[in-house]
Amino acid sequence: MTGSFALQHLFEEAPVCVIAGHYGVGKTNAALNLAADAADAGYQVTLVDLDVVNPYFRSSEYAEEMEARGIRVVCPVFARSGSNLDVPSLSPLVGPAILAAQADFSKGGKQRVIIDAGGDDAGATAVGRYSGDIANAPYRMLYVVNRYRNLTQDPQEALQVLAEIEQASHLKAGAVLGNSHMQAQTTLETVENALGFTRNLAEAAELPIEAVTLPRECHTPTLTAEHPAFEGLRLYPVRMIVKTPWERCSL
DSSP: OOOOOTHHHHHHHHHHEEEESTTTTSHHHHHHHHHHHHHHOOOOOEEEEEOOOOSSSSSGGGGHHHTTTTTTEETTTTTTGGGOOOOOOOOHHHHHHHHHHHHHHTTTEEEEEEEEEEEHHHHHHHTTTTTTHHTTTOOEEEEEEESSTTTTTSSSHHHHHHHHHHHTTTTTEEEEEOOOOOTBBHHHHHHTTHHHHHHHHHHHHHHOOEEEEEEEEGOOTTHHHHHHHGGTOOOEEEEEOOHHHHHHHHH
């Protein structure tokens, strides 16, 4: 299936998109949605799981669903076996995937790489291993923020985390992705109440707001007319793909 989605311009501008942020802000859910929507829009997507620090909430846990959509998933070594070994184990496929997407992009092709980075500076260090390759061509790094996540509930706290991520990854964020949510309890009011935080952070970081996510079921064609607080923002309706261990066990 081909079509368009709210953030399709990212894939028109660059062959590599890095999703970074504090632990628990929802990077993986954002990366999975981006990968699925890009694939549906006709891109040849490689989703790279570079979280070799946290054994939980990894995009590689959803490899089967992604691959059913035609998405190639590159995981840390041991990830598919279900091992939680605390061993840095980057896949040798990461570098070639980045270079292949860049070469294809230069020819007007549709190959794209989405990198789901680990949380904070510790997780971003793995991205830094590939920063030289990534920066050799256009790239976009989105800094994902969540007003309701502990330790980043103040714009200055989130700004400090951003500085640490940029230093560790040797890459620069190009925009902020507002992803304030409370998992399955997220409502439109949840998102709306966090807009001030997102705007203040973006202003302090001197970055644009790429988009603000909200549950797909909350999005309507008349949303901005009914809720003027969203006026002027790009809205990205997402599915809650990532589940907690107890939610997955109950399925």
